[in-house]
Amino acid sequence: MGRHKPNKPRRSRPEPDAHRHEDFEIPTDFADPGGRPVDHALLGQLVGTAFDGCTTCQDPLLTLLVEDPATTARLVELACVATHSVLGGLPASMTDDDVPGQTAPEFRRLARAGLDGANDTMFVACGELPTAGRRAAANTALDILIGHLATPA
Ligand SMILES: [Zn+2]
Numbered sequence: 001m002g003r004h005k006p007n008k009p010r011r012s013r014p015e016p017d018a019h020r021h022e023d024f025e026i027p028t029d030f031a032d033p034g035g036r037p038v039d040h041a042l043l044g045q046l047v048g049t050a051f052d053g054c055t056t057c058q059d060p061l062l063t064l065l066v067e068d069p070a071t072t073a074r075l076v077e078l079a080c081v082a083t084h085s086v087l088g089g090l091p092a093s094m095t096d097d098d099v100p101g102q103t104a105p106e107f108r109r110l111a112r113a114g115l116d117g118a119n120d121t122m123f124v125a126c127g128e129l130p131t132a133g134r135r136a137a138a139n140t141a142l143d144i145l146i147g148h149l150a151t152p153a
Helices: 040-051 055-066 069-087 105-113 119-128 131-150
Strands: none
Touching: 040 055, 040 069, 040 131, 055 069, 055 131, 069 105, 069 119, 069 131, 105 119, 105 131
8 A cells, every 4th residue: 555665865966066056266466454364266257147147046155145244245346446447436325324325335335444545444444344244244335246247337
């Protein structure tokens, strides 16, 4: 009676490489003002998945990223640098809380802190954000960065 169930169902081996994204090379000629290490490999992977628009791969990487304030700050910085090089400055919608726009307030706070090359201030401010705040800032930074990567100046 009933169907025979094998005691040990065998699973096919997981294939983590079943789909891949090309990592971006993040410039590493960068001295973190506080001497904190930036996880360039993680950052490169995250930008690669975001560029491909794959949220399935992006989400776990983002979770790792926001646990790492220095690497999150570096992502925000890259977004600011990319914008700066295209527009010659940061638009108010990226720094001013009162200007409407899609930029997360946490991102604006960090961008403000980093204005005029005040990198150290920005990295410290990023470390002081709660994880959810860093995630909001990182999401905005990714959107901005991917926008620039997709449409190179
Ligand atoms: Zn993917």
